[in-house]
Amino acid sequence: MEITTPEQLREIVGHPHPTVVEKVRPALHRVHIAWLKACPMVFLATSDAEGRLDVSPKGDPAGKVVHVVDDRRIAIPERPGNKRVDGYLNVLENPHVGTIAVIPGRGDTLRVNGAARIVDDADYFDDLAVKGQRPILALEVEVDEVFFHCSKAFLRSDLWRPDTWTPDALPSTAKITKALLPELDEDELEKAFEETEFRKWLY
Incomplete structure (x- = not known):
């Protein structure tokens, strides 16, 4: 049977524990900032005006894949790639984005959702240079909500166990x-x- 109402969904799934709801914050805490500085991989989800979705991986050395501008804004650099820029085209139509920041070997992840804009330069671009190359663009995300996500998906998949690869x-x-x-x-x-x-x- 297709599930078509929130009531049907809740009847099957139930309701989250209060701590799961209360962990969501509107700004970055120092532990969120430390996580973002340590992560080398972020997944960026975008949608166009009609709701068609795209998820793109963004990877760099830790400390270079996300720049924390302040407690309400992060920036994700863009490097040379295949030039499809699907996510950036989406942002031009619909600024709402979602991100998941991953640290290899850790099951928990950090989610940052907010409204994005594309910039071609900023005073932090030099800080994001890798091998002497500055980003060609950056996606600045104004934080709407930020929270840690538990490790169940990574435990179920055994993603970090080399013997399962x-x-x-x-x-x-x-x-x-x-x-x-x-x-x-x-x-x-x-x-x-x-x-x-x-x-x-x-x-």
């Missing part, structure tokens, strides 16, 4: 690309997707 369960990135775009040369793809080659274009 199966990276060879699927073909290489080059072979997957070849399957989707048969006209491309597989040998050229294999070379292009080698990590040593790919790393040349990170910054």
Whole structure:
């Protein structure tokens, strides 16, 4: 049966414990700031004006993937990439975004949601330089709510247990690309997707 009302949903799921509701804050606490400075990976969720969604991973060395402007604003740098800019195009239509900040080996995560804007320069861009390269853009997020999320999903998935990893369960990135775009040369793809080659274009 399809669930179509909040009442039906609550009948199955129940209601959150008061502490789960009360942990949500409208501004960054010092522990949130410490987390953001330690994390090397953020997932950014955006939506266009019609509600079509996109989630994009943003990764950099810890301390470079999120800049804390103040307790109500963070900035996520943009580096050279595939130039699709799906999330940025969404933000131009709908500024509301959600983020999840991840620290490898930790099951808990930090969620920051708010309204975003795109900037092409700011006084903190130099602080976000990696290998001498400043960001090409940054997404500034005005914090609406921030809270920690528990570790159940990571525990269920055993994500951080190397003995559960199966990276060879699927073909290489080059072979997957070849399957989707048969006209491309597989040998050229294999070379292009080698990590040593790919790393040349990170910054």
